[in-house]
Amino acid sequence: MGGRQITEADRRRERAAQKLRENLSRRKQQVRARRAGQADETDGLPAAKAGDDADTAAKLDESS
Template sequence: MAENDDVNDDALARGESRGDRARRSQAAREADRKAKAAAKLRENLMRRKGQARARRAGEADDTQGLPASTPSAAKSDESS
């Protein structure tokens, strides 16, 4: 607990309030969230590019998601 008090004393000595630290912490979480989202987007883009290359080469797509045995959600021409 004394170590935490030292950190608080250092922050107060620099003129920071608890609100300043909370805002900085929130900004760090926001930056982390944005970095994770960007990584997911890059991963998705790379996967889609690979699928497009495979289509041009005539190879089958790697399936990720619903298994092929799941019935389609689209209605056939026979249904009303």
């Protein structure tokens, strides 16, 4: 059979393409949730509160 060999570069490209598709799907889901008035389901760190100060965060970090 005249099958083409799959190289490591091809595998990397395919993994990157899959990650991009997942990211796009997640972003679309976030936009739909915002339009529907639902809260975002984020995986990252929570946003800083209005009263938080960078100096306070640094002091807390140094104490640990």
